[in-house]
Amino acid sequence: MPEIKVLIVDDSAVVRQVMQQVLEQAPDLKVIGTVPDPLFAVERMKREWPDVILLDVEMPRMDGITFLRKLMAERPTPVVICSTLTAKGTQTCLDALAAGAMHIVTKPTVGLKQFLQGAASELIHAIRAAAASRPALLRPGNRPRPTPTASSSPAGAPAPLALASAPRSPLQTTDRIVAIGTSTGGTQALERVLTALPRVCAGIVIVQHMPEAFTAAFAQRLNQMCQIEVREAHDGDRVLAGQALIAPGGRHMQVVRSGAQYRVEVRDGPPVNRHKPSVDVLFRSVAAHAGRNALGVIMTGMGGDGAHGLKAMRDAGAHTLAQDEASCVVYGMPQEAKKLGASERDIALDDIAGEIARIPLV
Structure with a gap:
């Protein structure tokens, strides 16, 4: 296993010491330095560049978010934020994700040493x-954004495929639904896709692997940036055109038929593929209840969550796409879907919005 060089940047000497002890338990991780703030980090990185930076937010001389933005603008490097975040600090977490942080690990205000261990x-x-x-690959300005327009395709779409696992209904529906699953790198990727969509497009349901405290604020931030409405899903919400529902952290989200409409169920339950919400849970429900009326898109992320669910969608008649390797931050989930034959084709990140916009609404 190749060695991963880690630089720890935290103003607490205790945290630096404990983190180093924790990380060096893994044979593939090597801590190349521990420093108290970003300015010391810059000096340390002149001698040896890390593969990953473990970064605090509140530090003297320069805060972690400012350092992260400067780093991503000059020499993008994978960063994991490890910080004490309260409800008030949720926006700081979202700022870190938007600036390019790969992961957020929340430190408690008490019992810190025990928590880190x-x-x-x-x-x-x-x-x-x-x-x-x-x-x-997700630095702003790398590629121009598309400017998709709403589709003018004719009406008369086929009814959804009836599956044995789906409740049979005498009502057919022509409602379209888009299901998106993503993980590492997905916060920035979703921003690229959703901000490029026109105001009128098919209803969207999304699973983004994200901690419980952050999905509502993440959805609110996207809502302020997008033409479509974006919000955290609640149990019983209807899937509507021009709206994206994001599964809440710590809960699974499924799509169900309610007469001729689609609604979401938000439920607790054990993690699936180590995740809650799980992309597989969402995709399998879309396969069962929407069939060929759906489009499934699996995007950047580590692991295989969503691959089998996307295959179920394709088997049910849905169109399925996987983000291509060149535009993924981590080509894990799309690669697993491709291995299973779950995706019809690969697609660049900046082309996904155009595919969604072309879906006829009736």
């Missing part, structure tokens, strides 16, 4: 995932 597997997994990413 107990969270060893989470930290190690986050650093390995970050090391596999390519943050330069």
Whole structure:
């Protein structure tokens, strides 16, 4: 296993010491330095550049978000934020994700040493995932955004495919639905896709692997940027044209038929593929209840969550797409879907909005 060089940037000497001890439990991780603030980090990085930076937010001389933005503008490097975040600090977390952070690990205000020791597997997994990413591909301005327009395709779409696992209804529906699943790098990728959509487009349901406290603020931020409405899903919400529903962190989201309409169910349950919400849970429900009336898109992310669900969607008659390797931060989930034959074709990130915009609404 190739060695991953990690630089720890945190103003607490105790945190730096404990983090180093935790990370060095993994044979593939090597801590090349521990420094108290970003200015010391810059000096340390002149001697040896890290593969991943483990970064605090509140530090003297320069805060972590400012450092992250400067880093991504000059020499993009995978960053994992490890910070004490309260409800008030949720916006700071979203700012970090928007600036290019690959993962967020929340530190508690008390019991910090015990937490860091107990969270060893989470930290190690986050650093390995970050090391596999390519943050330069999501720098602003890399590629021009598309300017899709609403489709003028004729009406008369086929009814959804009836599956044995789906409740049979005497009512057919021509409602269209788009299901998107993503993980590492997905916050920036979703911003690129959703901000490029026209005001009128098919209803969208999204699973983005994200901690429980952050999905509502993430949806609110996107809503302020997009022409479509974006919000965190609630149990019973209808899937509507011109709207995107994001599964809440810590809950699974499924699509169900309600007469001729689609609605979402938001439920607790055990993690699936280590995730809650899980892309597979969403995609399998769309396969069962929407069939050929759906488009499935699997995007950047580590692991295989969503691959089997996308295959179920394709088998049910849905169109399916996978983000291409060149535009992925981590080509994990799309690659697994491709191996299964779940995706009809690969697609560049900046072409996804155009595919969604071309879906006829009736």
